[in-house]
Amino acid sequence: MENQDIKKAGLKITLPRVKILTLLEKHGGHLSAEDVYKILLEEGEEIGLATVYRVLTQFESAGLVVRHNFEGGQSVFEIDSGTHHDHLVCIKCGKVEEFLDTTIEKRQEAIAKKFGFSIKDHALVIYGCCDKPGCNLD
Amino acid sequence: MENQDIKKAGLKITLPRVKILTLLEKHGGHLSAEDVYKILLEEGEEIGLATVYRVLTQFESAGLVVRHNFEGGQSVFEIDSGTHHDHLVCIKCGKVEEFLDTTIEKRQEAIAKKFGFSIKDHALVIYGCCDKPGCNLD
DNA sequence: TTGATTGCAAAGAATTTGCACTGGG
DNA sequence: CCCAGTGCAAATTCTTTGCAATCAA
Secondary structure (H helix, E strand, O other): OHHHHHHHOOOOOOHHHHHHHHHHHHHOOOEEHHHHHHHHHHOOOOOOHHHHHHHHHHHHHOOOEEEEOOOOOOOEEEEOOOOOOEEEEEOOOOOEEEEOOHHHHHHHHHHHHHHOOEEEEEEEEEEEEOOOOOOOOO | OHHHHHHHOOOOOOHHHHHHHHHHHHHOOOEEHHHHHHHHHHOOOOOOHHHHHHHHHHHHHHOOEEEEOOOOOOOEEEEOOOOOOEEEEEOOOOOEEEEOOHHHHHHHHHHHHHOOOEEEEEEEEEEEEOOOOOOOOO
16 A cells, blocks of 8 residues: 555554654645644644644655646645656635646747757646535535 | 837836846746846846835736746746647756747637637747756756 | 755745835825 | 825734654665
8 A cells, every 4th residue: 555655665563653654644635734733623633733844845756746837926746656747726725626738748849949948847738617516605 | 129019018218128138038938927037136236125026026917927826936037928838848958949839729719629729829838858968957 | 874855934935914114196 | 285105113924944852664
């Protein structure tokens, strides 16, 4: 299970780390450090917010999770599935959808080449409203 | 000149506001609030950092400037030219290039439509290295 | 055992806000 | 003259860090 991922990252298998990684996998979505902290507290776990931040940062360095800086101040994290994708974020209810568009990816490479940039990373976020029932109730 | 833009925004034409808007137009680039503050201080102006933040936020609301949240914590501002564009950011020297790609724009609309999202805004930032002489010396 | 890890509280960085003073119209 | 605007310092928000106690290997 995920314990091996933690070990492979050169980190000791501790309760907080297992709890956080499990939560991210179970939840699947995009959670802020604060989200993770609150959920774990609600589940009755003993954990410190600083630990959550530290562990998430370690996981990010280890390539276990990816950090996104959407608008709104807080960073959000998700399990690194290994497959790159971009995001649609609903500005009303916070819903996040993922997508991957080959055409866009290729165009980005062409643009970087044109400007003489070697791409290290890129972030495409479309902000809008999902206009779905239940939206805005979050 | 730009004084009319300030007035049109329903704001009084004050020294700090004129100075900030002029600086952004003159500089052309992407400046953080701190940048604006420091440059004005160097130019001998008397201004408070809080005022810079307040004015930039007002200008943003008025549509005079656009705020970007590149990675690195600080927001950067640029004059709103009226024409949307995306950015290439050099992670070594901080250089910022602008581009607009019709193909990408169209694909984004198609994707939003597919997910039932009405687009409010979007941000595409390509992070890389410009690999140019002078890079990394900034 | 022993160095890695944690929790807490304090420190930081970026930005916002309260308030008395100032200045533009 | 009078309220919008300003500067300063204090407050907020998100995140990081120092340190003593604790825990995994």
